[in-house]
Amino acid sequence: MTGSTFTQTPCYTLGDWNNKATVRVRKDDYRLPEDLEQQLLSKGWFPPTFIPYIQHPLIQASGRSVAQRLEANHLVYFLDYTTLLEHRIVNRSVETIAHGELAVTIPNMMKTAALQLYTDEGYHALFSHEVAEQVAAIYDIDDRQTPRRIDRLLGMIDTISPADRPLAWFLMGFVSETIIAKELLAITCDSLVSTVYQMLRNHLEDEARHSRYFGEVFQFFWTALAPTQHDQAARMLLEIIELYFEPDVPWLMRSLASVGFDEQSSFQIIADFLQPDAHSQRLRSGAVSTFAAMKKARFFDNEHHRQLFSQAGLIDG
Known part of the structure; x- marks a missing residue:
């Protein structure tokens, strides 16, 4: 690898971490509210933007209790996924920065920020687990298998030679931390159970700083990578981004079965969600910050890389 040159001096920090990071300044215990039953009369467990199938006529006709249970299922799944993602993917990625595996x-400030980010993610895993356990207990949700995306990401690592794994780990963290769910930033305390709302807001405030940091670090490493490594990294990035937006159909089917939908009805409910156009739209919208960071690093200046992503439908030609 070679050194990096920038037209502007990057920060490589998480800003005023001691006074802004959730783990440093928030005192929330993330216990569900005492007036939970009252809140559930008008509030939900999970932002409906991210579970569009909830609006399907078959679910709406089944009543609010069915929709509410599906929201709870999705929240527990999302939080279990978050706990595993933070520990097994993102923090492993951060280790490649903190310990010089690439x-x-x-730079010292980059290493310090990596260790701060590692601490953030450990706390995110903790409060995600705590809230998931409470909601799972309310609804007796006990079929909590490892989310398919985690298995697929770890499976990808197993196919890569040991010498190339640090690069793959780093890229997985880069993609994860730059996929910012912008729609969540628009949620209000009137739409979700208060504990869930506060948890998501605190998490996202941290993740906004993580996204900026990983964008800068990606630019640093992309410039430092030898040209011969660029094509390999580009192929890895394409596979990783697609994996992050691959729906977990087996889990969706189990979730719908838990409220009484048979296989035929379940496939009918999620049919629109699984359409290629819908998948492409989710990917393009969800990865906009990832693509912006790649563009800033001049990733798409390479014609081969641009065609690779264009042919996959991830960007316009």
Whole structure:
């Protein structure tokens, strides 16, 4: 690897971490509210933007209790996924920065921020687990298998040679931390159970700083990578981004079965959600910050890389 040159001096920090990071300044215990039953008369468990199938006529005709249970299922699934993602994917990615596994000299401030980010993610995993356990207990949700995306990401690592795995780990963290769910930033305390709302807001405030940091670090490493490594990294990025937006159909089917829908009805409910156009729209919208960081690093200046992503339908030609 070689050194990096920038037209502007990057920060490589998480800003005023001691006074802004949730783990440092928030005192929330993330216990569900005492007036939960009252809140559930008008509030939900999970932002409906991210579970569009909830609006399907078959679910709406089944009554609010069915929709509410499906929201709870999705929240527990999302929080279990978050706990595993933070520990097994993102923090493993951060280790490649903090411990110099990518064979490039790491600026001290970048290393310090990596260790701060590692701490953030450990706390995110903790409060995600705590809230998931409470909601799962209310609804007796006990079929909590490892989310398919986690298995697929870890499975990808197993196919890569040990020498190339640090690069793959780093890219997985980069994609994860730059996929910012912008729609969640628009939620209000009137739409969700108060504990869930506060948890998501606190998490997202941290993640906004993580996204900026990983965008800068990606630019640093992309410039430092030898040209011969660029094509390999581009192929890895394409596979990783697609994996992050692959729906977990087996889990969706189990969730719908838990409220009494048979296989035929379940496939009918999620049919629109699984359409290629819908998938492409979710990917393009969800990965907009990822693509912006790649563009800033001049990733798409390479014609081969641009065609690779264009042919996959991830960007316009």
